[in-house]
Amino acid sequence: MFTREEASRFVPQGDGDPQADVVLAWELLYRLEPELYDQLARAERLHPGVLGWLPQTADRIAEVGAGAGRLTLELIDRGREVVAIEPAMPLRQILTRKLAEADHGSRARVTHGFFDDLPLPDDFADLVVACSAFTRASGHGGEAGLSEMERVCRPGGCVAIIWPNNIDWLAAHNYLYVCFDGPMSVEFSSHKEAVELAEIFYPNAIEEVRRRGRRQVPFEVLGINPPRDLAFKMLAR
Numbered sequence: 001m002f003t004r005e006e007a008s009r010f011v012p013q014g015d016g017d018p019q020a021d022v023v024l025a026w027e028l029l030y031r032l033e034p035e036l037y038d039q040l041a042r043a044e045r046l047h048p049g050v051l052g053w054l055p056q057t058a059d060r061i062a063e064v065g066a067g068a069g070r071l072t073l074e075l076i077d078r079g080r081e082v083v084a085i086e087p088a089m090p091l092r093q094i095l096t097r098k099l100a101e102a103d104h105g106s107r108a109r110v111t112h113g114f115f116d117d118l119p120l121p122d123d124f125a126d127l128v129v130a131c132s133a134f135t136r137a138s139g140h141g142g143e144a145g146l147s148e149m150e151r152v153c154r155p156g157g158c159v160a161i162i163w164p165n166n167i168d169w170l171a172a173h174n175y176l177y178v179c180f181d182g183p184m185s186v187e188f189s190s191h192k193e194a195v196e197l198a199e200i201f202y203p204n205a206i207e208e209v210r211r212r213g214r215r216q217v218p219f220e221v222l223g224i225n226p227p228r229d230l231a232f233k234m235l236a237r
């Protein structure tokens with residue numbers, strides 16, 4: 001399932017068990033059922049405050065771990081050049097298709113790469129961003145990944161980690177934190193889809209999702225933090 005480069009990051013001991021390792025299970029999902037992952041990500045929309053906080057215009061933008069493009073599609077109108085870096089080939093294919101449909105094929109491009117080995121020169125972008133992708137674990141970013149994101153960011157530019165799961169660790173690396181408030185729901189396309197996806201991804205909430213009978217499900221019902229926050233660092237000029 002994994003290329004050699006992927007396996008060295010995601011199953012470094014060579015014998016991962018997705019039943020016991022949820023991070024590995026997600027990596028398998030991206031490759032085995034990428035459309036299912038995309039369906040979930042489309043429902044879990046980012047807080048408008050996060051999208052409003054990001055620069056409206058930039059010369060170059062690099063997004064790492066772009067997936068099927070939940071954030072990328074919000075960025076394509078903001079940069080003269082947008083590079084979306086994504087290791088999982090099936091997600092790259094979905095994102096490439098979406099960018100073609102959005103008619104931004106020449107301004108935005110999708111390429112292969114990892115946090116700790118970005119295929120970009122030093123000082124490349126004004127904004128280097130990751131959404132729901134970076135963690136402090138070495139296979140998903142870590143020290144080497146943060147250094148790489150900062151390497152490809154221009155002096156005076158911004159590195160932003162959206163929906164971070166390691167705020168204290170990022171604070172210790174001089175990242176500031178912003179959080180936007182207000183109620184947030186997962187916006188499934190129908191109640192039927194809410195039930196189907198909850199059965200797979202939120203089994204503990206399934207009875208409540210059925211009972212409510214609505215396509216919108218508050219994040220707290222599902223037991224997850226909403227995508228309402230980010231950590232960022234402005235690089236010195």
Ligand SMILES: C[S@@+](CC[C@H](N)C(=O)[O-])C[C@H]1O[C@@H](n2cnc3c(N)ncnc32)[C@H](O)[C@@H]1O
Pocket residue numbers: 009030041064065066067068069070071085086087088091113114115116130131132133134139140141
């Ligand atoms: C939860 S998905 C988020 C995708 C997308 N950013 C979004 O918000 O929908 C995590 C993404 O990080 C990518 N990823 C995992 N490990 C990575 C690594 N070492 N370097 C770059 N991307 C990675 C995965 O392939 C996946 O696309």
